[in-house]
Amino acid sequence: MTEDSKFHHGDSDNNAAPIVQMKDIEKHFGNIIALAGVSFDIRPGECHCLLGDNGAGKSTFIKTMSGVHQPTHGEILFEGKPMSFATPRDSMEAGIATVFQDLAMIPLMSVSRNFFMGREPTKGKGLTKRFDIDTANEITMSEMRKMGINLRGPDQAVGTLSGGERQTVAIARAVYFGAKVLILDEPTSALGVRQTSNVLATIDKVRSQGVGVVFISHNVRHALAVGDRFTVLNRGKTLGTAKRGEITPEELQDLMAGGQELAQLEGSLGGTI
Amino acid sequence: MSDTTPNPVVDERIKAEPLISRLMKRPELGAIAGVVLVTAFFLITADSAMFTTAGIINFLTPAAQLGILAIGAAMLMIGGEFDLSIGSMVAFAGLFFGICVMVWGFPLIVAIPLTFVFAAFVGAINGMIVIRSGLPSFIVTLAFLFILRGLSLVGLKWASGGSTQLRGVRDATENDWLAPFFSGDAFPGLFAWLAEKGLVETFKNGTPKVSGMPVEILWFVVLALVATYILLRTPAGNWIFAAGGDSNAASNSGVPVNRIKISLFMVTACCAALVAIITVIDAGSTDARRGFQKEFEAIIAAVIGGCLLTGGYGSAIGAFFGSIIFGMVVIGLTYTDFDQDWFQVFLGGMLLIAVLFNNAIRKRVTGER
Ligand SMILES: Nc1ncnc2c1ncn2[C@@H]1O[C@H](COP(=O)(O)OP(=O)(O)OP(=O)(O)O)[C@@H](O)[C@H]1O
Ligand SMILES: [Mg+2]
16 A cells, blocks of 8 residues: 555555556557557556657557557457457547547637537437537536636637647546546646646546546656556567556656666756756 | 536636627638628629619529539538539539430439439549548549549530530420429519519519529528538537548547548539539530539639638638629629629639638637747
8 A cells, every 4th residue: 555645545456457458569650660569558547657758659559549550469458358449439439538649639629619529419319419519618618627727718719729728628628538548648748837736636536436547748756646557668668567656766767768877867967857 | 607607707818809800700701791892893883783683693593503512612621622523523413414314214303313322422432532542632633623524525425426415304304393493493483472562573564574583592592501500510510620620630539530521522522413403404405514614613612701721611601602702793794894804803803812811810710820
């Protein structure tokens, strides 16, 4: 049992059956080998952090989980059954929601149209079945407020939002739709202090509701604050997985940089990383 | 919302936005302003006959024929693609329809649905090639512009035994119960009644000068309304805007982008088929030049209506008014002392102004990024 902290309350169940199991995933783009056999799983109620250098293959890996890419080799089990997500829509229908690194937002469309893109609420039946815009607006505003952002209006175009506001819309959307698994690819890269702590608290909250969270970050402190397990990728391979409480920030940081001369780097930067 | 915030907080960072500036953000605004301007222009310069019932119907008829194409083109443009083959598609669908009626002797109830299925199939091929190859639709449909036009010529010669015209469609369809939906005038009773009440101009003997509303105008209005409803009030509409705005982001968000785009190509081709059916029955014949250069006019009408060439933004109502501007200018010039050939100058000028205007609007909407 690890100690409760601000962003981590209660341990996850280590014996629970994984929701998604990725076995020996390889992904090639032409002659580029982006993933060379990565295994990973995510259990209900845990936050599994995926860490690694730029270009390590983190985004590529989670994209095979969310149906954007099909793995060249390897197997994906969803709730124990072999599953291949042909499109992102398939994985969404299975209850997996993703915040992509590029956010997947349409700048010319309004916040609420973006929020519900692909999963619009409807009212009416048959021929009169239509997009329920009022419900969409209401939910968007209240979900955004929960994330600590007061939108000027639900019909504001996403292109006019600030970078962090845009990122928050993407996170709020994924949290709202992520019934079983929530994948966050560097969700806090553009966020302010208050919004970051909001996101970390949200991860802790959905985790306690039994959702499995995959959290990609370059920030060791953020990862350690919320994570139950930590898997480090390097050049398309896993360097290993550590459990909460079994690894120090320094060890994790060394692993993330591929164990290379970080000590030396740290010296020259005066210990700021 | 009211349960969490009893009196919603007014954000101090928003200036009260005047109605004008809110309207400025609507894509169809430019086209509506254009209609007002063009109307004013012709009210001053043209013979007053232009704005009688007969005169209005006179310019609305070509506007409607173009508008049916323009609404399809606008939806496709919002979805992020072009179709340069719609003009040729009018000729090709007209040929197919002519063959159904003249060579195979089908009644309209068979010939019309068959023509739509055929057009949708050709549209799907267009869309499939664009999606599968990832090539710009501009170049793929440019190829089809020539392929379909050429096939129409070859097919006409085959069907008519050497000529490039297939005649006799009028006689073959005259007594078909479905014909009134696709040709002639609607509401003759209404117009007769209006004439009786003295609300429309009549001939000396009391019959109205205009015997009814040409059916293509009805189709035009209904299509504009249906397209607007789909775009603004249905999930499919949201998907069309998303697919055109950023197809990768849309697809990652679960929008079935390929399905949407192929369907839009099919809808556009069906719009061309509708124009083909209406004009072929009306003229009683089909020929290989039918729909010549209509693809450009339809795209221009869509752009005047506020569609961005880059996709993801636009409106069917805009294309509706864009087409009306078109019809007014083509026909209106004959009511004035101006040389007819000013039409082309006018057209190019309108297009240029519309594109500049739309560009400014887009910057407003996206916050000048
Ligand atoms: N579509 C693609 N085609 C070719 N190569 C690709 C493609 N997508 C990713 N790659 C390559 O795969 C490698 C891994 O990329 P990926 O985006 O997964 O890295 P990452 O770990 O997410 O990095 P970062 O921390 O910078 O986000 C990179 O070398 C990249 O060039
Ligand atoms: Mg990445």
